[in-house]
Amino acid sequence: STSFDSTEHPHRRFNALAGEWVLVSPHRSKRPWQGQQEETEQEQRPAYDPTCYLCPGNSRVGGEQNPKYESTFVFNNDFGALTADVPTGGVNEGGLLRAEAESGICRVICFSPRHDLTLPQMTVPAIRKVVDLWVEEFTTLGARPDINYVQIFENKGPMMGCSNPHPHGQIWAQRTVPGEPAKETTQQLAYFEEHGRTLLSDYLTIELEKKERVVLENEHFVVLVPYWAVWPFETIIIARRPVQDITQLTHDERTALADAVRRLTIRYDNLFNISFPYSAGLHQRPTDGQEHPEWHLHMHFYPPLLRSATVRKFMVGYEMLGDPQRDVTPEFSAGRLREQSEVHYKGVPA
Amino acid sequence: STSFDSTEHPHRRFNALAGEWVLVSPHRSKRPWQGQQEETEQEQRPAYDPTCYLCPGNSRVGGEQNPKYESTFVFNNDFGALTADVPTGGVNEGGLLRAEAESGICRVICFSPRHDLTLPQMTVPAIRKVVDLWVEEFTTLGARPDINYVQIFENKGPMMGCSNPHPHGQIWAQRTVPGEPAKETTQQLAYFEEHGRTLLSDYLTIELEKKERVVLENEHFVVLVPYWAVWPFETIIIARRPVQDITQLTHDERTALADAVRRLTIRYDNLFNISFPYSAGLHQRPTDGQEHPEWHLHMHFYPPLLRSATVRKFMVGYEMLGDPQRDVTPEFSAGRLREQSEVHYKGVPA
Ligand SMILES: O=P(O)(O)O[C@H]1O[C@H](CO)[C@@H](O)[C@H](O)[C@H]1O
Ligand SMILES: O=P(O)(O)O[C@H]1O[C@H](CO)[C@@H](O)[C@H](O)[C@H]1O
Numbered sequence: 264s265t266s267f268d269s270t271e272h273p274h275r276r277f278n279a280l281a282g283e284w285v286l287v288s289p290h291r292s293k294r295p296w297q298g299q300q301e302e303t304e305q306e307q308r309p310a311y312d313p314t315c316y317l318c319p320g321n322s323r324v325g326g327e328q329n330p331k332y333e334s335t336f337v338f339n340n341d342f343g344a345l346t347a348d349v350p351t352g353g354v355n356e357g358g359l360l361r362a363e364a365e366s367g368i369c370r371v372i373c374f375s376p377r378h379d380l381t382l383p384q385m386t387v388p389a390i391r392k393v394v395d396l397w398v399e400e401f402t403t404l405g406a407r408p409d410i411n412y413v414q415i416f417e418n419k420g421p422m423m424g425c426s427n428p429h430p431h432g433q434i435w436a437q438r439t440v441p442g443e444p445a446k447e448t449t450q451q452l453a454y455f456e457e458h459g460r461t462l463l464s465d466y467l468t469i470e471l472e473k474k475e476r477v478v479l480e481n482e483h484f485v486v487l488v489p490y491w492a493v494w495p496f497e498t499i500i501i502a503r504r505p506v507q508d509i510t511q512l513t514h515d516e517r518t519a520l521a522d523a524v525r526r527l528t529i530r531y532d533n534l535f536n537i538s539f540p541y542s543a544g545l546h547q548r549p550t551d552g553q554e555h556p557e558w559h560l561h562m563h564f565y566p567p568l569l570r571s572a573t574v575r576k577f578m579v580g581y582e583m584l585g586d587p588q589r590d591v592t593p594e595f596s597a598g599r600l601r602e603q604s605e606v607h608y609k610g611v612p613a
Numbered sequence: 614s615t616s617f618d619s620t621e622h623p624h625r626r627f628n629a630l631a632g633e634w635v636l637v638s639p640h641r642s643k644r645p646w647q648g649q650q651e652e653t654e655q656e657q658r659p660a661y662d663p664t665c666y667l668c669p670g671n672s673r674v675g676g677e678q679n680p681k682y683e684s685t686f687v688f689n690n691d692f693g694a695l696t697a698d699v700p701t702g703g704v705n706e707g708g709l710l711r712a713e714a715e716s717g718i719c720r721v722i723c724f725s726p727r728h729d730l731t732l733p734q735m736t737v738p739a740i741r742k743v744v745d746l747w748v749e750e751f752t753t754l755g756a757r758p759d760i761n762y763v764q765i766f767e768n769k770g771p772m773m774g775c776s777n778p779h780p781h782g783q784i785w786a787q788r789t790v791p792g793e794p795a796k797e798t799t800q801q802l803a804y805f806e807e808h809g810r811t812l813l814s815d816y817l818t819i820e821l822e823k824k825e826r827v828v829l830e831n832e833h834f835v836v837l838v839p840y841w842a843v844w845p846f847e848t849i850i851i852a853r854r855p856v857q858d859i860t861q862l863t864h865d866e867r868t869a870l871a872d873a874v875r876r877l878t879i880r881y882d883n884l885f886n887i888s889f890p891y892s893a894g895l896h897q898r899p900t901d902g903q904e905h906p907e908w909h910l911h912m913h914f915y916p917p918l919l920r921s922a923t924v925r926k927f928m929v930g931y932e933m934l935g936d937p938q939r940d941v942t943p944e945f946s947a948g949r950l951r952e953q954s955e956v957h958y959k960g961v962p963a
Contacts, residue, residue, distance in 0.1 A: 269704065272700065272714055273714070275712065275713050284792060298771055298775065298777075299771035342641060343641075344636065344940075345638070346623060349617070349624075351617065357819070358629060359840075361629065362626045365625045366623070422649065424648060424649070424930075439634075441636075441936040442935070443936070577768070577773065584793055584794075584892070585785065585794070586791040590694075
């Protein structure tokens with residue numbers, strides 16, 4: 264064929280939300296893979312593990328004892344990357360050696376007392392409790408004058424550096440706004456100033472018309488593979504209403520967010536019949552006291568797997584030194600996720 | 614202590630070369646690790662492997678036969694992410710769906726006919742032949758009007774997505790300038806316009822005075838852990854003379870680059886007594902026909918390991934959604950690399 268075809272020809276796509284490019288090589292999915300294979304363990308975990316430092320009633324490394332919690336539980340990370348009591352100060356030698364003290368708070372959130380569950384195996388009301396806790400934490404942390412950004416996230420699975428299978432996520436809240444949300448602020452602000460609508464509202468309108476990248480919808484949220492997705496099965500959950508942060512969600516919207524997370528993660532698990540690894544997190548307005556009408560609440564899912572339960576995408580040489588690169592199109596991945604059932608392959612947990 | 618101390622307190626450092634921040638958490642190296650352990654195989658490879666598609670005389674997947682090469686060998690990747698014959702064209706819907714056809718050439722470079730070697734086990738004259746081939750390839754590819762950037766790199770080890778242990782690297786050359794060198798152009802240009810010297814010359818002057826991050830030196834190159842290093846044992850090789858690309862190196866300088874690569878990679882292997890995984894690559898001026906006096910040739914090394922041969926740093930949740938984060942200081946890592954011998958732990962290959 265002599266005219267450009269994005270299902271066939273290498274091309275770059277622009278990430279309108281972050282202001283960056285990704286290289287897409289659709290033809291490359293055909294290459295044989297002789298490299299590293301990941302381990303998959305279909306382990307059966309007990310509902311309670313006496314050696315787990317996140318199970319109810321157990322002791323943590325720092326010596327503290329967890330309460331006998333019945334839904335969620337949150338505490339300060341015993342080995343947090345950020346601490347609240349850092350003396351201010353820094354370094355600046357000719358703009359070439361530059362450092363600034365950084366303060367913050369790292370929290371750990373247990374999603375369930377059950378050691379053997381993960382989000383896709385929990386009920387909507389149970390996930391709704393996690394959403395409620397996110398709201399509470401965002402409110403309290405964001406109200407502090409020394410906290411200008413609150414990052415809520417989950418690393419799921421050993422492949423994503425998660426060292427404990429007990430269902431849990433984290434919150435890192437800090438003085439400065441990190442690079443990723445800062446880039447998204449720049450892009451969203453420029454768009455909002457030009458159009459008077461949020462970038463993601465207009466983007467959602469286009470995607471809902473085209474349908475080819477949409478994975479699932481409910482009344483208040485849409486899940487899709489972004490046009491500029493980097494990871495093979497990357498998705499984004501976008502709020503239909505342009506709210507700036509999670510505290511602005513109505514009660515129905517909170518339940519709808521829980522529903523979207525549940526249905527998406529069930530589809531993920533069903534894709535390769537494993538507990539699907541990913542890192543996921545909410546992106547919201549900075550908590551710097553400004554309104555940020557340009558911000559539009561969303562949640563990113565970055566899963567590493569490419570072809571099967573054991574073959575992952577490596578973001579290495581070219582990706583580290585040049586640009587991120589992907590081997591299948593976002594449209595292909597969206598189709599695969601759309602095909603999946605919303606009944607978990609393991610059935611309903613006892 | 615009540616005053617800021619970068620060996621103790623969490624802080625952010627600014628990457629003056631790329632214009633980005635990294636979060637440094639020195640206190641965090643004490644946390645226990647119960648997560649994923651990497652495999653290490655102290656495999657003995659044969660000097661020639663009849664099933665390897667890179668060994669001399671063997672057939673590749675595409676059917677072509679490799680020559681009986683005696684030092685280096687270069688060919689077009691049979692499954693390249695970029696191809697030269699892409700029709701021009703693209704997509705633009707309201708700036709939100711944006712794509713552009715991208716053309717380019719992907720090359721594979723065998724460093725040695727010996728299947729059982731890696732760069733640190735090769736002699737300086739043998740690595741010098743690799744440098745000579747880099748020069749040749751940069752010259753030929755860079756001269757093409759459809760190629761505006763040439764990325765030379767190596768992925769070493771299965772952990773870095775390398776699917777064949779035969780010593781080899783890659784070159785991806787393309788129409789547009791990728792994000793990473795584009796950021797470095799912006800930063801270097803701003804500095805050059807203000808100071809009339811390259812950013813890396815002035816940076817090198819400071820580092821050579823302080824010594825604490827320098828790993829090794831020779832007459833023409835300095836290897837150090839950058840002040841803003843993201844990966845635990847990340848290093849950079851900087852040319853003492855501010856040349857824009859590898860073709861400007863004198864014969865002595867080419868040999869000195871080979872010497873620096875050899876001595877650095879021996880230290881890496883000796884650190885944990887394994888074949889040390891990394892992705893590495895040269896950053897050079899775009900080949901867009903302009904002079905780029907702001908550019909200063911350097912080579913990045915990004916190794917994933919953190920504490921031992923089996924515990925890696927995971928760049929996951931916070932890092933993907935916020936900023937890169939590291940658990941030990943660059944000064945600590947430089948000290949560990951400085952301690953290492955420059956005699957390979959396996960001795961001299963037969
Ligand atoms: O080209 P290779 O060695 O097959 O593939 C490797 O390097 C590429 C360039 O960094 C990456 O895109 C791949 O994910 C990685 O597995
Ligand atoms: O905090 P954890 O679960 O111990 O650690 C994990 O998540 C962190 C935040 O993304 C990363 O910095 C670590 O590399 C990763 O292993």
